[in-house]
Amino acid sequence: MLTTAQIDRVVSAALAEDAPWGDLTGQVFLPADATATAQLRARQDGVLSGLDVFTAAFRLTDPATRVRARATDGDRFAAGAELAVVSGPARAVVQAERIALNLLQRMSGIATLTRRFVDAVEGTGARITDTRKTTPGLRALERHAVRCGGGVNHRFSLSDAVMAKDNHLAVLQQQGLDVTESIRGARRQLGHTTRLEVEVDALEQIEPVIAGGVDIIMLDNFSLEDLARGVEMVAGRALVEASGTITLDTVGEIARTGVDVISSGALTHSAPVLDLGLDVAVTAGR
Numbered sequence: 001m002l003t004t005a006q007i008d009r010v011v012s013a014a015l016a017e018d019a020p021w022g023d024l025t026g027q028v029f030l031p032a033d034a035t036a037t038a039q040l041r042a043r044q045d046g047v048l049s050g051l052d053v054f055t056a057a058f059r060l061t062d063p064a065t066r067v068r069a070r071a072t073d074g075d076r077f078a079a080g081a082e083l084a085v086v087s088g089p090a091r092a093v094v095q096a097e098r099i100a101l102n103l104l105q106r107m108s109g110i111a112t113l114t115r116r117f118v119d120a121v122e123g124t125g126a127r128i129t130d131t132r133k134t135t136p137g138l139r140a141l142e143r144h145a146v147r148c149g150g151g152v153n154h155r156f157s158l159s160d161a162v163m164a165k166d167n168h169l170a171v172l173q174q175q176g177l178d179v180t181e182s183i184r185g186a187r188r189q190l191g192h193t194t195r196l197e198v199e200v201d202a203l204e205q206i207e208p209v210i211a212g213g214v215d216i217i218m219l220d221n222f223s224l225e226d227l228a229r230g231v232e233m234v235a236g237r238a239l240v241e242a243s244g245t246i247t248l249d250t251v252g253e254i255a256r257t258g259v260d261v262i263s264s265g266a267l268t269h270s271a272p273v274l275d276l277g278l279d280v281a282v283t284a285g286r
Contacts, residue, residue: 001140001143001144001147002052002140003140004052004056006140006141007053007056008060010053010137010140010141011057011060013137014102014103015057015060015061015099018099022095023094023095026090026091026094026095030090030091030094030282031090032091034089034091034283035088035089035090035282035283036086036089036094036280036282036283037086037087037280037281038085038086038087038093038097038278038279038280039082039085039086039279040054040083040086040104040276040277040278041080041081041082041083041277042077042078042079042081042274042275043080043276043277044079044274044275045076045077045078045079045112046076046077046108046109046111046112046274047074047075047076047077047108047111047112047114047115047148047149048073048074048075048076048077048083048108048111049073049074049104049107049110049144049145049148049149050073050104050106050108050141050145051067051069051071051073051104052073053100053103053141054084054101054103054104055069055084057099057100057103058086058092058093058100060096061092061095061096062089062092062096064088064089064092065086065087065092067086068085068087069083070085071083071084073111073144074111074147074148074150086278094280094282097278097280101277101278103141105273105274105275105276106138106142106145107141107142107144108273108274108276109145109272109274110142110145110146110149110268110271111146111149112271112274113149113266113267113271114130114145114146114148114149114150114151114267114271115149115150117149117151117246117262117267118149118150120251121251121252121255124252124255124256125255126254126260126261126262127151127261128150128151128152128251128262128264128267129146129153129154129241129261129262129263129264130151130154130263130264130265131154131243131265131267131268132157134268135268139156142268145268146267146268149267151267154263161194161196161197162186162190162194162195162196163197163199163218164186164196164197164198164199165199166199166201169198169199169200169205178208179208179209179212180208180211180212181212182212183196183212183213184212184213187212187213195215195216196213197214197215197217197241198216198217198218199218199243201219201220201221201222203230203233206219206230206233206234207233210233210234210237210238216238216239217230217234217238217239217240218242218243219240219241219242219243220244221243221244222244224253224254227242227258228258231257231259239260239261240258240259240260240261241259241260241261241262242254242259242262243262243263243264246262246266247266251264
């Protein structure tokens, strides 16, 4: 789902920000005909994501650079592993290095954290998904990273599905409108392929929402006991999603309540970057 066009748009903007008029240091210190070889190595254990993005940084800087992959997106690796080898004109390799690493470290950090969440719910049947709490402009990259870590994606944008949250329901209540009938009315306006999800924050809201004919019901910030009770009340009439301050310490217990999906913004907004290094060796030109 991560296309070359998406990658090139993000990477081109990052390269232009970093070197709008070229790399002045490289121009004055590195001979124009010097070449370089660089090894991409892991400095800690993790899950790889963003190798195509990493490669694009060098390709867009100078098509003469080459990246030979030693791993693929989604692979787990240990500290010290060689993940790729970059070779080409020294000026291009040094100029693209920081952008290539910044994006790869960010994406691999997300993939690594996501894998920890996925491992924590193994055997329960619950799926780990992201949210729209992504870095503006980087959503496609960060969502790809979630998939590399074994997670799945929520709606990509506001245009993809209907998701009525607490603010939407509050407006209905202020207008004196019936929630069940409002959901049915929304359903009549949608195409048959469009899903409809509604968020609730109390058990008593579940039945009126289910009666409206939703595809997914989100139980937001429910206790473990109420999550289990909510799953029983829904009784398979819709997918049940749990959300709200999901952590690695709690996600396993939440999954064991029987929910179908667990969404966490932390996958993208709180993932630490993964420590990766690029060891560059320059060969002087003749």
